[in-house]
Amino acid sequence: MKRFKVFADFHPFLFIMILGFISVFLIILAYSWEELFKGSEQNQYIGQSVIQLASTLFLIFVLWRFGWLRDSGFTSIGRGQTWIIIILPFIYVLAKDIYLLTGEFSFELSKPTLLFWRGLSSLTTGLFEETVFRGVVLFSFLLLWGHSRSGMIKSISVAALLFGGVYILRLAENPVPQTVLTVLTFVLAGFFYGVILVHGRSIWIPIAFHGLHNAVMNLNMAGKNAVETPLGSFFILLTTIPVFLLGIYLLKRIPQVTTQRSNFQR
Secondary structure: OHHHHHHHHHOHHHHHHHHHHHHHHHHHHHHHHHHHHOOOHHHHHHHHHHHHHHHHHHHHHHHHHOOOOOOOOOOOOOOHHHHHHOHHHHHHHHHHHHHHHOOOOOOOOOOHHHHHHHHHHHHHHHHHHHHHHHHHHHHHHHHHHOOOHHHHHHHHHHHHHHHHHHHHHHHHOOOHHHHHHHHHHHHHHHHHHHHHHHHHOOOHHHHHHHHHHHHHHHHHHOOOOOOOOHHHHHHHHHHHHHHHHHHHHHHHOOOOOOOOOOHHHO
């Protein structure tokens, strides 16, 4: 493992590319699992939960072996101030997305087992995606560019662009305009997730925000004919901008570090 750390120090861009390819492979593996279980909706959620949790544990193991588990934010619950700050944005994002996608807040309780696995799959999606894009990708760029103001901006922005870029895969099901709107929405959301990680000095903050949002949204949509239209995607993007602006404001309030020392060690 020491050889890999030396390689990362001397070839940072190539190392990040290798980590990126591994992460993309795990993402494709996680999202293609449901194709193996088309006959059973419950089995799709079980498969997604298992493969996403296993992929997350693998990435955490890699970070641990490199000695980066603490610096990437996994060993700290984070600053209480940041947890308090995200409460109102979380309620806002949840309320506006529910209104725009289903128009009502209710749960279909006739199939509790299915709902359990649907909710668990959503939680593990948030855990897995945040581990990939904030725990690995964002942290790797912070190692490369440092915790100066410009380093944080570049690192958070690139990780957000990659996070949103994954959703280009929706072109297989949705028209181009709607897919572009979806990609932009997740870029803005990814920027906010990156900011609250660095601001709170813990990856568990964006994991909680992302995972709980996914879970409540998917449970709310169960049994409803929620169809995302281009117009609906436009309004989802439009209403995500305030959260992005909050992220910019919080980013400006994060003390910059001129050395390579991680903010999480402060």
